[in-house]
Amino acid sequence: MVSRLFAAAVCLGVLWSASELAAGQPNILLIISDDQSWTDFGFMGHKVIKTPHLDRLAAESVVFPRGYVPTSLCRPSLASMVSGLYPHQHKITGNDPPKGTDRREMLRHIRRIPSLPRLLAKKGYRSHQSGKWWEGHYELGGFTHGMTTTGRHGGPGLTIGRKGLKPIFDFIDASAEKPFFIWYAPFLPHTPHNPPARLLSKYKAEGKSIHVARYQAMCEWFDETCGELLGYLDKKKLRDNTLVVFVTDNGWIQKEKSRGSDARSKRSPFDGGTRAPIMLRWPGKLKAARHDTLASSIDLAPTILAAAGLEPHPEMQGINLLDVSAAGGKSARDRIFGEIFEHDVGKIDDPVPGLLYRWCINGQWKLILPHRGSPVISRKRKSTYRDPIWDAPQLFNLLSDPHETKDVKGQAARIAAMSSDIERWWKVEKP
Numbered sequence: 001m002v003s004r005l006f007a008a009a010v011c012l013g014v015l016w017s018a019s020e021l022a023a024g025q026p027n028i029l030l031i032i033s034d035d036q037s038w039t040d041f042g043f044m045g046h047k048v049i050k051t052p053h054l055d056r057l058a059a060e061s062v063v064f065p066r067g068y069v070p071t072s073l074c075r076p077s078l079a080s081m082v083s084g085l086y087p088h089q090h091k092i093t094g095n096d097p098p099k100g101t102d103r104r105e106m107l108r109h110i111r112r113i114p115s116l117p118r119l120l121a122k123k124g125y126r127s128h129q130s131g132k133w134w135e136g137h138y139e140l141g142g143f144t145h146g147m148t149t150t151g152r153h154g155g156p157g158l159t160i161g162r163k164g165l166k167p168i169f170d171f172i173d174a175s176a177e178k179p180f181f182i183w184y185a186p187f188l189p190h191t192p193h194n195p196p197a198r199l200l201s202k203y204k205a206e207g208k209s210i211h212v213a214r215y216q217a218m219c220e221w222f223d224e225t226c227g228e229l230l231g232y233l234d235k236k237k238l239r240d241n242t243l244v245v246f247v248t249d250n251g252w253i254q255k256e257k258s259r260g261s262d263a264r265s266k267r268s269p270f271d272g273g274t275r276a277p278i279m280l281r282w283p284g285k286l287k288a289a290r291h292d293t294l295a296s297s298i299d300l301a302p303t304i305l306a307a308a309g310l311e312p313h314p315e316m317q318g319i320n321l322l323d324v325s326a327a328g329g330k331s332a333r334d335r336i337f338g339e340i341f342e343h344d345v346g347k348i349d350d351p352v353p354g355l356l357y358r359w360c361i362n363g364q365w366k367l368i369l370p371h372r373g374s375p376v377i378s379r380k381r382k383s384t385y386r387d388p389i390w391d392a393p394q395l396f397n398l399l400s401d402p403h404e405t406k407d408v409k410g411q412a413a414r415i416a417a418m419s420s421d422i423e424r425w426w427k428v429e430k431p
Contacts, residue, residue, distance in 0.1 A: 025123060025179050026282065027242040028304055029233070031226055032081065032185040034074065034132055035252040035266060038065075038275040040219050048206055049219045053227030057246065061279040062286050062325045064295035068361070070338035072250040072266055072273030074153075075134040077297065078185065081247065082141060083113045084301025084316040087339055088426055093354050094345035095134070095152075103152075105348055110135035114313040116301055117181060118142030123308050126178050128171040130160040131185035132249070143183070145171055153187065161186030161225040169232055179308070185249070186225060189218030191259065196221060208256070215254040240283045243307050247297050248276035269340045269357040269368045269390075270404050280321060282307070291329030294361060295321060296336045335362040337425045342376065352429075357390075358422050364399035367418040371428065393419070 038044060042051045043058035044065065069077045071087050079085075079092035087093045090113045097103045117127035121142065129138040129146030133154045138146025147167055148157035160167065161184075168182060195217035203213040203220075233239050251273045253265035265272035278295045280286055280303070298318035305312055306320045324331045338359045339351075346353030355371045370377045370391050377391050395411050395418075396404045 025309060026285075026307055027175075027179050027238060028120075028125075028181045028307065029229070029242055029244045030081070030181070030183055030185075030300070030304070031229070031244065031246045032078070032132070032183070033222060033246075033248040034185065034187055034190040035250065035261070036189055036219060036222070036248050037251045037253055037265065037272060038067075038248070038277055040216075040252075041277070044277055048203070048208075049216050051219065051223040053223050053230060054246070057226070057230065057244065057281060058279055060283070060288050061244070061246070061281040062288065062321070063290045064278040064293060064321070065290065066292055067247065067276050067278030067295040067297070068274050068336055068338065069248070069250055069276050069297045070274070070336075071340055072268060073341070073343065074132060074249045076341065077249045078132060078134065079110070079113075081249075081297050081300055082115050082117075082183075084116075084298055084305075084313065084318055085113060086298060086317065086337070086426070087341065088351040088355075089113075089315060091349060091351055092135075093341040093351045094343055096344045098345055098347065101345075101348065104136070106345065107136045107140060108348075110140050114301075114315065115142045116304060117144070117183075119301075119305060119310060119313065120181050120308055123310060124178050125181050125308065126171075126175050127181040127183070128168060129183045130157050130168055131183070131187060132190075133157055133183075133185070146183075154185075158187040160184070161188050161222070165225065165229055165232070168229065172232065172236060172238070181304075184229060186222065188222035188225065189215060189252075193218050193259070211259055212254050212256060215252070242282075243285075243304070244279075244281040245300060245304065246277075246279045247300065251275060264404070267340070267343065269338070269359050271366075271398070271402070272404075273340075274338055274359070278321070280325070286322070286325055289325065289329065291324070293324055293329045293331050294333070294336045295324075296338075335360055335421060337422065339426065355428065358426065358428070360418050360422050360425070361398070362418060362421065364397055365414065365418065366396045366398050366404070367415060367422070368394045368396075369419055369422055372430065373428070 040046050040049050042055040071077050075095045076087040076092050079090050083090050091109050097106050127143045129143040133148040137149050148154045193214035199217035203216045251265045253262035253272045264270040299321050302312040302318045303321040340357040341354040359368045395408045
């Protein structure tokens, strides 16, 4: 695959190969938005929400608007980012433990799986964790420095962004002699939706409900913190030697009349929960572009490792997006996959008991396949998930129906073929 990609790169006149990209051993900044819809950025076309700093980043980046996360709940999604593995591989599938189980038992998986901080340490990287981190003390994930020592969402780490960025600035200042990796995953725009009054008044003036105004103001607040962080890199003259990666942990469609999210967003198999634009900025190495190529957050670890001059871990199934960029957006991969689980873990060491859906996107087509063995899908047990529960396969044409409003009928052959693709990707024994 690599040889074909580089051949395409030569034809397109692209100057940088993957090995050349890795030669500088860049600093790496991973920015992760928390609970934000794929539509809710200026660079994705939102007409109300203002994200000028991320829009500027997008203008300087390789942008994959058709980026996705394999699962739409924060803890398993973040675990996939730090490991490059699907949830059924790393076995971190839900936010909370099975009833009657000490949540510390769930921490054994982060100790055994590959993690970006541990792998990057082989090349001398210092690493800093801030914001969302469910896996106990930051050292369990291999970070050399960090903010979270305990807590369900991230404990002390959740102050980052909401109360300034000094811990990250101090880490950058202390890392002059070694390359660094920064995990910036603030609790933004995640609830509580309590934005600064100056931003709230701005969005209240748009005439939407107070719930929508609060959420939209939170999106701009998050953008402001990104601008502050990127500005600090500029101030320290680190822009040119820093690979900036942006993604969202999962989507969020704000309800008009209440504080919660729509059922077809966070924790669902729909694009409102799983679609997350991805972008990469590396000045002088990556040429700004926008590609409709399918990308996944499981691609981030192989991409970051390649930039640092490291091979991906053998278990990683993602691709190196630097290669895709070098090939002008061409990729040998034509489909991506994902999986949705209940909010609470079914069994700590077995992903299947909590499985609700698997899904596949191939070109313009998306299939959502319910897990027939789930007692929730079969209505034999109440869900820790949410209603409604979708108990039949659903097929969508994302090109003509990007918000998945029409389940396409009369496509039995396509459904059968895509179901087979899903089974080849992750075969789950039928009950």
